[in-house]
Amino acid sequence: MDRISLGNDEFEGRNNAYVLADDTDDELALVDTGVAIDPVRQDLREGLAERGYEFADVDDIVLTHFHVDHAGLAGEIQAESDATVYVHEADAPLVAQDPDAVAAVEDRRRQLLEQWGVPAAAREELLGFFESADIEGQPAEPTPIADGDVLEVGGRSLETVHAPGHAAGLCCFETESGDEAFVGDAVLPVYTPNVGGADVRVQRPLEKYVATLERFVDREYDRVWPGHRDPIDEPTDRAETILEHHRERAETILELLGEHGPADAWTISERLFGALEGIHIIHGPGEAFAHLDHLRHEGIVAYENGRYRLQDGSLAVTDLF
Known part of the structure; x- marks a missing residue:
């Protein structure tokens, strides 16, 4: 999987932006974008340039959830490329920075x-x-998605798997084979994703997150690609470890x-x-x-x-x- 590692000193370690490219049809997609600060912006621009691309070439952006370390640069990239920005319907108003939605969270x-x-x-x-953080980035115009939706991006078919808990609209995106997925912060390789404080909109956050982990275990992925740090080669074991941590x-x-x-x-x-x-x-x-x-x-x-x-x-x- 083609991964660009992005600087991040504030959250759960270096972020990942995943590059999905189909040279045959000249399609380029990103899964997550990183936070809207200059070092990360430069990391992403340089990572794309090394692959022969720039922001203006991006056709689609798939966001695992609304948090700024995952969605912060989406609006800026969309402004340069007119890319379609996909995010779960629960998180779409926050990615759009709708004033009423932002005020409700505050x-x-x-x-x-x-x-x-x-x-x-x-x-x-x-x-x-x-x-003081000033990391919100530009608002995007998102296309809302829901559990079960299949996205055709970057020459791939990705099935949307709603995985709430850490965020109301957090989603995993399962690849065509069903053996791998982009999982955002649903499961992380080092830290346990925060529940309760990470998204104050979520009612009964631990109950929802436990259900997400159980669904994750049932899908028996061979490998997953998280929003932070390195890929997880034994994702079922990792999910069960996180469940035990919460017990x-x-x-x-x-x-x-x-x-x-x-x-x-x-x-x-x-x-x-x-x-x-x-x-x-x-x-x-x-x-x-x-x-x-x-x-x-x-x-x-x-x-x-x-x-x-x-x-x-x-x-x-x-x-x-």
Whole structure:
């Protein structure tokens, strides 16, 4: 698979943009684009130039999800090439930077930060990070897609496999053989994708992500191409490892509640991850919340006055994952 590795110092390690080219029909497609900052823009331009292309030659852009480290340059490339930008219908308004959709996310984020018990100083630091980052890039005019849609791009047929959890509209794109897929941040080779904080629109984020991982396991891919770092040669094993990680984290959270008593998501986050800064101010309590929310819906913990407490003292979480 033809991969351009893109610089990224802020998120989960170097991003990938995948180049799909059909010289016979002169078709060029990208899967993801990287964040809209000069070093990454230069990485992508140089990577395309090494292959004999420039932004203006791109016919199609396939986005795994709306996050800026995956979709940031899509609008800029589209402006130069008139490329079609495909993204799941749930994420299309954010890729288009629709003001109402953006405002709804910002409002939801503020509400959740307060609900999770994030201190005012940390909330201000996080909001300052978002305001100063300047990484949104140009808006694109996306073509919405849905689970099961087949895209004919770069001389390939890619089947859309909706994989929510990390983001509401995250999708994998399965190749014609069914043995491989571009998976964005659904499964990563080093880190576990954040759930809860990465997309505050997602209701019951851990439940959705667990279902995504189970669907992923069922498809039994031979190899997958993630949004960050190197390809994953044993993707089923990796997905099962991430499921086990979430089982263990849920058990740890229950042990913390048993040892220290009722707590809000921020307090649990501090006990899990320690001090947080930058984007992790939302990722940490968001991850804690995703687990606490899942445990609450399953009747293992109760939620009262902004804090979670053990419902019955049981640490049996195996059946939840």
